[in-house]
Amino acid sequence: MCYGSQGGDDGGGFMAGSQQGSQSGSSGRNFADDTLRPVTIKQLIECKEPYPGSELAVDGLPTTQVTLVGQVRSSSTHTINITYRLDDGTGLIDVKKWADSDRPETAVSFAPDTYVRVFGRLVSYNGKRHVSAHFIRAIDDFNEVNYHLLEATYVHLVMTKGSAAAGQAGAGAGGTDADGDSMFVDGGYGAGGGGGGGGGGAVDARLATCSPAARTVFNFMANSPGEHTNVSQVVAGTRMSAADITAAADELLAGGIIYTTDDDDTWAIFDV
């Protein structure tokens, strides 16, 4: 796919106009760097403008072409475009599909609650962000929604922490700090975290009989601020599944190392 030609094709003269306004030719948009990025709507809502009038950046990388999925919450038809309000569970954003008078057959409208896939360009206009769609289609196979969310997460991780292949190479070469996220979490909560708080020798001795998962959960709780730790905090901090954490917590509860506080999923360390 050639984004250069697509960009010119899309939305009439809009892009040319915005280009003229900001940069007078010297450093026009570099289409070679224009990648199509899968995103969640929250990423678009929270992405930053490095300086006014510049390209918007997701994870610090300039991002213009995006693909997203979402459920149509509402739509409004105007003479020159149709605006859909899309919701993917992470936020709401407007998607505008400009009418193409040369190809009236492309003007289909989508009913509320339909899941759609959008390919488009992220636009900041009058302080509001929307996606100017090149193409919208309905999603037939619901699994595509889940695949997209995983893909968006994967791309985010590759952009922020490096690719999985590079990480393995780093670990093989003796654990340079390029080896990424999982090693860090192990180091933080698995191996090194024990002395962080709460415990002392008695707890450490009791922990010795626990499973690695239980130790990881304990160390996370010992290192987290505040006395009470909820399962969702542990999920976010340790990257374990809720089921594994609940099993690990049951083990710690049975050992009398932690106790439940506000509800069954909130725990505090039992200080000896």
Add this chain to the structure above:
Amino acid sequence: MEAIANPRITCAYLNSYVGKNVIVVGKVIQLRGEEAIIDADGNITAHLNREAHLLAGNAAQIIGKVNPDLSIKVLSSMDLGTNVDYNLANTVVEISHQHRNLFAYE
């Protein structure tokens, strides 16, 4: 453009989201009038609205509010047919909680 998230959850997360709106994808185990039991890594009771058109045995997505008794008051529901990978859906829930910066607002 609004920062309103409906987190995707499974049965295990119900406790953490009482009083909040959530999305659940699961298999419809049983339909009894306006009540449905949905399996999303564990059975969840859903109180349906009038517009619900779910089918027992099919997959469904429900959006609703978690009641104090951990049932869900459904605001919107959708039949997803039979071709839904439940393991995938549950994995996405876990991933979305592990990488909250992409999915949820604190």
